[in-house]
Amino acid sequence: MRDWGGRLPTGDEAEILEAIRRRAHLPVGRGLALGIGDDCAIYRPRGAREDLLFTTDLLLEDVHFRRQTHPPEALGHKALARGLSDIAAMGGVPRFCLLSLAAGAGADRRWIDRFYDGLFRLARATGAPLVGGDLARAAQTACDIVVCGAVPRGTALRRDGARAGHAIYVSGRLGGSALGLETGTGKAWARHLRPQPRLALGVFLRERIGASAAMDLSDGISLDLHRMALASGLEAAIEPPPRFPGASPGQALHGGEDYELLFTAGPRITVPARFETIPLTRIGVMRRGQPGAVYLSGQPLPALGYDHFRGSR
Amino acid sequence: MRDWGGRLPTGDEAEILEAIRRRAHLPVGRGLALGIGDDCAIYRPRGAREDLLFTTDLLLEDVHFRRQTHPPEALGHKALARGLSDIAAMGGVPRFCLLSLAAGAGADRRWIDRFYDGLFRLARATGAPLVGGDLARAAQTACDIVVCGAVPRGTALRRDGARAGHAIYVSGRLGGSALGLETGTGKAWARHLRPQPRLALGVFLRERIGASAAMDLSDGISLDLHRMALASGLEAAIEPPPRFPGASPGQALHGGEDYELLFTAGPRITVPARFETIPLTRIGVMRRGQPGAVYLSGQPLPALGYDHFRGSR
The missing domain is CATH 3.90.650.10 (PurM-like C-terminal domain)
Structure with a gap:
């Protein structure tokens, strides 16, 4: 979501994203089937039968949630769910995830443990094991989920495929x-x-x-x-x-x-x-x-x- | 880096990371050659001749940089350089990157453009095109880079391979x-x-x-x-x-x-x-x-x- 939805046109966000997309200069024929402009980027590994889907999603304190009202387990769940939803949108099956967490002032060790409780529960249920990430301290909590999924080569659902009459x-x-x-x-x-x-x-x-x-x-x-x-x-x-x-x-x-x-x-x-x-x-x-x-x-x-x-x- | 360096033992960070690693429950035989515990995670796509390397790195205002002293071009460069350095550490060749950017109060449109100037310049020079990411507003600037690299199957350099006498x-x-x-x-x-x-x-x-x-x-x-x-x-x-x-x-x-x-x-x-x-x-x-x-x-x-x-x- 908000995954650089490419040609989305309303407001400043769309304008910034379009400028980024235009400048990204994606090379052709290096395994990139789709870059900025959909729920996920699509990468085609050499010789592989599957296309890999990649999405990243930020979850930010005081933007997407408030510490006072959102339990940490729910945030761990939601961080991953947002990424998985992008994989679902393209018809993908999850393969793995990575999580970068900047733990804010209010996020103590117990908070962090509970955050991962929620994330691991959904990761197990959906087959998206956590394989890496980053961890840091910051003033406010911010996390970024990366999810990789897969579809048989060339079959990913995209947002640009609708035809008149559909x-x-x-x-x-x-x-x-x-x-x-x-x-x-x-x-x-x-x-x-x-x-x-x-x-x-x-x-x-x-x-x-x-x-x-x-x-x-x-x-x-x-x-x-x-x-x-x-x-x-x-x-x-x-x-x-x-x-x-x-x-x-x-x-x-x-x-x-x-x-x-x-x-x-x-x-x-x-x-x-x-x-x-x-x-x-x-x-x-x-x-x-x-x-x-x-x-x-x-x-x-x-x-x-x-x-x-x-x-x- | 700080990429959940797995079994690193000093201080609270190491303890938290070790707890995360133990709980990650990586399944065997699903294409994951190496999970939490090195510069990158290693994923082996089905049928592919290459292993894919994945790393994520946070770059946070007032933690890793200050807006007053660090020009935005340098931050865009550095965000990507940190991820590329993890790919280099495993002997990898960059394939693509994704960037999630939470733009802080001081990061106006011009700042964002200059940030991407720095990122795109290094991305072109190293063959790591930007294929996606996320963009949001926040109180402080935070960015998370994801870099994918590749090595011939089974050849990634790891940190656990040293032997006595080396x-x-x-x-x-x-x-x-x-x-x-x-x-x-x-x-x-x-x-x-x-x-x-x-x-x-x-x-x-x-x-x-x-x-x-x-x-x-x-x-x-x-x-x-x-x-x-x-x-x-x-x-x-x-x-x-x-x-x-x-x-x-x-x-x-x-x-x-x-x-x-x-x-x-x-x-x-x-x-x-x-x-x-x-x-x-x-x-x-x-x-x-x-x-x-x-x-x-x-x-x-x-x-x-x-x-x-x-x-x-």
Whole structure:
């Protein structure tokens, strides 16, 4: 998420990222299948049957969490979950992770142990062993997760693969994380604290559905769908997405950190109503038009999702 | 570096890292050749002829640098150089990098551009294109570099490969970075600001010399040699290492961030006095004894190098 979503255009963040992307000068033919501009970078090792996916995600005190309200186990879980969600978005299977942790003033030895409790639990459950990282002291806690995943060569789901006429789907119900952040209680708060990366769903979309595009919902569907539409050179027309119980329409449209999957599929593909216990809902269609434009029930939908460099939320 | 140097034992940092390492539960036979405990983790992609090396390194405002004194270009350079130095330590060739940047209050758009100027310049010079990362706003600037490198399968230089009777060598002259940090001027300051990762030397040590162990000097030779000796189950006996012009004996022994290479070679191996313009100096020998103990001119040498969790330097 916010993984240098390449051509995302709103606000200062997009502008900075675009400038970085333009300057990155990726060499061709050295094993790099995809650089800056999607949930993960794709690397093709020489002679290997698999493509490797790489993503990094920051989790910062007083930006993404507050020490007073977020238990360390939940932060360890969430740090890894954010990276795994990017792997899920491309249909990948996790291979390993690395974690860099700058432990802030309030993060004592016990805090650090509990942080790793949460991280190791999710790492074991998802097959993403921790193989390295870095550790330092700092004024505020900051961590950066690196996750490597794998897909059979050439099969990674990307955000630029949607075509005109393809249906738009979303997994789960949206706005739960934003609601939880507001209320601090109940299932919504649990959802905010311990998001579940949709790894099995991602593999299902790649292997069984043949989704044409996919990405994870980290910054709110208004912004993330805009990014997908822009990457695919299309505009998107949707109806209101399913809402997490109690979430407002605004939370469902603009709230971040749901970590559900947004995907598209060709018009002849049958997408089931559920995958395991997760509802899969058709919310609209991609069509020719202004690349990146999103319409909700026929009205333009502003991309109000989370942008670090706009400073609003 | 400080890359969870595995079994390093001094101070609280080592204790925390050891606890993390014990809990990491690395699965066997899933392509992981080496986890926590060296400069890089090693991953063996299925069917590939190469092993991939991964390292992450934090660079933190008011810990590793101050905004008032460190130009942003130098920080971009240094962030990447730290990661590349870990790749060099294992004899690797860089493949790509990712960067996560939390831009602090003082890091405006111009600062960010200049930071990337420094990073891109070194990335181009060393063949390590930037393929992704993360970007966020925070109170203080923090960045985390991820570098991937490669070596032919099974040939990575490790810190645990030294044997009794193997000679100990160091590249370059030590203490320059610590001296530069103290004086803020001249060649030592340039050395502190823009360390040169010893990539070509690392490949030379792996391909031509057949070094038995290698690591980079990031935290001071007193601590880093201790780590290598401990990893190899030996003790080390050395004479004073060559000093950077003007550096004190203490700076040469305990000063961090020289990013030279420390390596060992069997007694029958001839190591040239220079590689390109870099002096290679035999400073001592590994021997049976107390694992991890280091002796300087016959006297025990305390491991006073940099430890984040001891808080001393």
